[in-house]
Amino acid sequence: MKQKTQKKKTSARKNSAHKEAVPRDISILLAGQAGQGIMTIENILTHVLKREGFAVFATREYMSRVRGGVNSTQIRIATVPVAAPVERVDVFVALEAQTFERYCTRLTADTIVMGDEQVVRACDCSAACAHALTIPFREIANEVGRSVYANTVAAGALLALLDISLDVARDVLRALFAAKGERVVTDNITALERGYKHGSHTAFMHDTYVGLARSVHADDTQVFLAGYEAVALGALAGGVDFCTSYPMSPSTGVLTYIAQHGKECGVVVEQATDEIGAANMSIGAAYAGARPLVTTSGGGFALMEEAISLAAMTETPLTIHIAQRPGPATGLPTRTAQEDLNLVLHAGHGEFARAIYAPGDVAEAFAVTQRAVDVADRYQMPTFILTDQYFMDSLAMAPEEAFAFAPVAKHIVETDHAYQRYALTKDGISPRGVPGYGEGLVCADSDEHDESGHITEDFAVRVAMADKRYARLKALKKEALMPTRSGARGAKARVALIVWGSNKAVAQEAVRVSGRDDITVLHFAQVYPLNPRIKTTLKKFATIAVMENNRRGQFADVLACEGLCTVDVRITKYNGAPFTVEEVVDRIARL
Amino acid sequence: MLNQSLANTTFDMPHETDVAWCPGCGNFPILRTVKAALADAGVDRQTLTLVSGIGQAAKLPQYLKCNYFNGLHGRALPVATGIKAANPQLTVVVTSGDGDVYGEGGNHLIHTIRRNPDITVLVHDNMIYGLTKGQASPTSEEGLVTPTQPRGVYVDPINPLALAISLDAPFVARTSAGEPQHMQQIIAQAIAHKGFSLVDIFQPCVVFNKTNTYQWFKEHTYIFDESEHDPTDRTAAFTRATEDTRYGLGVFYRTDTRAVFEKEIGVYDTDDRPLYRRTPRTATVKALLAMKR
Numbered sequence: 001m002k003q004k005t006q007k008k009k010t011s012a013r014k015n016s017a018h019k020e021a022v023p024r025d026i027s028i029l030l031a032g033q034a035g036q037g038i039m040t041i042e043n044i045l046t047h048v049l050k051r052e053g054f055a056v057f058a059t060r061e062y063m064s065r066v067r068g069g070v071n072s073t074q075i076r077i078a079t080v081p082v083a084a085p086v087e088r089v090d091v092f093v094a095l096e097a098q099t100f101e102r103y104c105t106r107l108t109a110d111t112i113v114m115g116d117e118q119v120v121r122a123c124d125c126s127a128a129c130a131h132a133l134t135i136p137f138r139e140i141a142n143e144v145g146r147s148v149y150a151n152t153v154a155a156g157a158l159l160a161l162l163d164i165s166l167d168v169a170r171d172v173l174r175a176l177f178a179a180k181g182e183r184v185v186t187d188n189i190t191a192l193e194r195g196y197k198h199g200s201h202t203a204f205m206h207d208t209y210v211g212l213a214r215s216v217h218a219d220d221t222q223v224f225l226a227g228y229e230a231v232a233l234g235a236l237a238g239g240v241d242f243c244t245s246y247p248m249s250p251s252t253g254v255l256t257y258i259a260q261h262g263k264e265c266g267v268v269v270e271q272a273t274d275e276i277g278a279a280n281m282s283i284g285a286a287y288a289g290a291r292p293l294v295t296t297s298g299g300g301f302a303l304m305e306e307a308i309s310l311a312a313m314t315e316t317p318l319t320i321h322i323a324q325r326p327g328p329a330t331g332l333p334t335r336t337a338q339e340d341l342n343l344v345l346h347a348g349h350g351e352f353a354r355a356i357y358a359p360g361d362v363a364e365a366f367a368v369t370q371r372a373v374d375v376a377d378r379y380q381m382p383t384f385i386l387t388d389q390y391f392m393d394s395l396a397m398a399p400e401e402a403f404a405f406a407p408v409a410k411h412i413v414e415t416d417h418a419y420q421r422y423a424l425t426k427d428g429i430s431p432r433g434v435p436g437y438g439e440g441l442v443c444a445d446s447d448e449h450d451e452s453g454h455i456t457e458d459f460a461v462r463v464a465m466a467d468k469r470y471a472r473l474k475a476l477k478k479e480a481l482m483p484t485r486s487g488a489r490g491a492k493a494r495v496a497l498i499v500w501g502s503n504k505a506v507a508q509e510a511v512r513v514s515g516r517d518d519i520t521v522l523h524f525a526q527v528y529p530l531n532p533r534i535k536t537t538l539k540k541f542a543t544i545a546v547m548e549n550n551r552r553g554q555f556a557d558v559l560a561c562e563g564l565c566t567v568d569v570r571i572t573k574y575n576g577a578p579f580t581v582e583e584v585v586d587r588i589a590r591l
Numbered sequence: 592m593l594n595q596s597l598a599n600t601t602f603d604m605p606h607e608t609d610v611a612w613c614p615g616c617g618n619f620p621i622l623r624t625v626k627a628a629l630a631d632a633g634v635d636r637q638t639l640t641l642v643s644g645i646g647q648a649a650k651l652p653q654y655l656k657c658n659y660f661n662g663l664h665g666r667a668l669p670v671a672t673g674i675k676a677a678n679p680q681l682t683v684v685v686t687s688g689d690g691d692v693y694g695e696g697g698n699h700l701i702h703t704i705r706r707n708p709d710i711t712v713l714v715h716d717n718m719i720y721g722l723t724k725g726q727a728s729p730t731s732e733e734g735l736v737t738p739t740q741p742r743g744v745y746v747d748p749i750n751p752l753a754l755a756i757s758l759d760a761p762f763v764a765r766t767s768a769g770e771p772q773h774m775q776q777i778i779a780q781a782i783a784h785k786g787f788s789l790v791d792i793f794q795p796c797v798v799f800n801k802t803n804t805y806q807w808f809k810e811h812t813y814i815f816d817e818s819e820h821d822p823t824d825r826t827a828a829f830t831r832a833t834e835d836t837r838y839g840l841g842v843f844y845r846t847d848t849r850a851v852f853e854k855e856i857g858v859y860d861t862d863d864r865p866l867y868r869r870t871p872r873t874a875t876v877k878a879l880l881a882m883k884r
Binding site: 269 | 611636637638640642645650652653656657658659660661662663666669670671672673674676677678680681698699701702706856857858862865866867868869870871872873875876877879880881883884
């Protein structure tokens with residue numbers, strides 16, 4: 001992609017240069033060791049920039065360790081909403097020399113590199129470091145009081161480079177460090193100001209700065225949140241009142257968020273001692289009338305499989321969120337993948353109905369999480385939300401009005417003395433009683449059972465019950481979410497680029513910037529069951545390409561297997577990193 | 592036959608039931624006694640919820656008039672914990688076997704005792720796997736020859752009482768299917784005790800365990816009471832639980848000091864309604880979302 005960052009070679013004052021060729025989109029990469037406070041810089045910058053009226057997006061990649069290594073955050077600042085990673089790096093802030101080794105290939109002559117002198121000196125990518133802005137982050141931090149303030153110094157210098165005043169930044173710092181005491185607040189503000197002053201001077205001396213036009217999109221009607229927060233808030237909005245889980249990256253954020261706010265929202269939150277216990281505890285709670293959410297990742301979910309089968313057999317509502325990461329086994333614990341669709345699709349022994357959702361953005365995550373818990377309740381069966389590390393750890397903006405609160409209904413009846421938990425009905429769904437509510441008794445059994453819930457080996461009853469558990473699939477298909485469309489419309493639309501889950505924004509942006517007017521992006525926020533009407537939609541395309549973060553093309557298989565289309569091209573990526581806009585532009589060029 | 596003399600209580604099934612236990616099975620006196628103990632304790636049928644795993648003992652809830660959740664092998668305890676946490680007004684009793692609670696569900700036993708929900712766990716301990724036809728269980732004694740242990744069991748049996756006492760379980764007792772009156776008293780105390788109550792119930796398996804018979808249990812057990820054993824003395828309880836020539840029947844350990852799980856989780860501090868009676872706090876969630884502006 002063409003470098004859009006503007007560098008002035010004249011000694012013109014910064015403010016006078018803003019008029020011409022103002023970039024619409026800046027990509028900043030902050031890199032350092034785990035524990036150096038990159039997330040704090042990200043926090044300060046994103047909130048300041050959002051409040052200054054820019055569209056902001058941030059995505060993190062980090063190693064599976066607590067200290068050391070190389071972690072980074074990419075922040076995109078734009079005048080139109082963006083929500084996808086780009087390869088391009090306009091500004092590179094290095095807190096550690098090792099970072100160059102990892103990110104060198106992404107730095108070009110147009111990249112502005114910023115860092116401590118001894119850090120920047122380690123850079124051997126000469127093109128990029130020729131114009132390096134050296135700022136003594138650590139020295140300034142030590143002068144302020146402690147070396148840990150180096151990240152705040154860097155944030156100040158970056159704000160100077162971006163020509164953003166410190167008014168908002170001071171407020172953000174106050175809010176961020178209030179709990180740590182006045183000293184920490186004032187020290188951080190001093191560090192920020194010193195960084196700003198130094199950054200401002202250095203940028204001036206190098207005639208280097210970055211300017212951006214203000215956005216009309218970003219203001220107080222926009223919310224800015226991480227994928228894990230969107231899922232957690234969706235669960236709370238959907239009436240989830242019970243959350244037992246076992247920590248596992250990258251899903252833990254959801255558990256942490258619900259734990260932090262559990263009491264005020266009336267949610268029972270318990271860190272289970274293993275995934276099997278987490279799932280079974282939630283099933284017990286749901287049997288007694290709760291609306292549970294369990295959050296985990298692939299390995300943890302694999303341990304829950306028998307419980308999924310139990311939820312299906314006992315017709316107990318259960319929603320499980322799975323934040324995917326590359327496997328098999330422990331795989332890459334802090335990286336991203338869409339490898340567990342097959343696992344979730346087939347999880348649990350025996351045959352039964354289920355529904356699987358895969359949100360593509362924060363507002364959609366909020367919506368489909370509500371839907372997943374509601375469908376689990378209405379259909380009395382397991383439902384799943386599939387996200388991934390990239391989605392969990394990315395922060396994106398969306399209009400607050402896009403976060404709709406659907407009404408929460410309990411779908412629970414008061415029982416009478418003749419109540420039968422598994423009464424046969426036309427649609428296979430029996431009225432759901434809970435123990436202690438009404439005159440009836442609620443008998444649930446993991447053995448095959450009759451209508452009253454008691455064990456039976458009667459073949460006719462067995463068949464009736466197996467049909468009952470499967471019958472709901474018909475209604476589920478009918479109400480399955482249709483894919484959202486963007487890009488080419490009407491007769492021009494020749495190619496369908498099908499994506500699911502977190503690849504929504506990257507596919508949409510890639511098609512937009514590629515200028516291709518014959519590609520339609522179809523994003524599936526529900527990947528099972530599929531609405532039969534999709535077949536008519538897909539028939540209109542000459543080429544069907546399915547893009548996903550796994551090796552085999554698992555969703556392509558589902559589409560083919562369900563008889564909805566023939567997949568012509570499988571675009572896959574499975575190295576643990578998400579697709580970037582440039583990569584997708586390149587991959588779709590051949591379609 | 593023991594199964595012909597089931598006591599007439601509010602928990603009786605309204606009709607003849609095809610019981611899957613063998614004639615003479617130790618589960619019959621346990622079933623009869625459980626029903627009598629529940630009736631005596633005045634437990635309300637509508638709020639009683641039995642939970643079990645898989646195995647012959649785990650079928651007990653089938654034969655009572657009650658709410659029940661018959662789940663997976665080994666997983667009764669997390670299910671019971673979830674039920675109690677979602678509705679603390681329910682009386683939750685787990686009835687399962689030694690293989691279920693001490694073997695497959697061993698991890699859950701440890702951590703459920705730590706968590707300490709107010710539930711009662713009745714373990715039908717017949718020292719054998721019955722439903723899978725006679726393999727060793729975690730409580731089988733060394734030397735027991737079975738189809739899968741042809742040279743005899745060489746693994747030490749688990750000591751569930753010592754384990755529970757080491758974890759400071761609030762109520763730890765043992766009784767025997769051969770002592771119905773004693774069993775009834777113990778079960779009643781266990782249900783009444785706040786917090787996690789473990790009752791290990793010695794039970795013969797008349798088909799597969801030819802060693803630990805009614806006669807064997809009679810010869811190898813003795814009943815003790817509080818005049819000879821102070822159940823609040825944890826060290827004494829541990830000593831008695833580790834006796835291995837004759838096994839004591841009675842309350843080994845009792846404590847009132849442990850906080851109960853469903854009280855600790857915070858959502859019942861000012862509102863004792865079960866979760867299903869509540870409405871979502873939409874305004875709070877909206878405020879949380881607004882914080883993301």
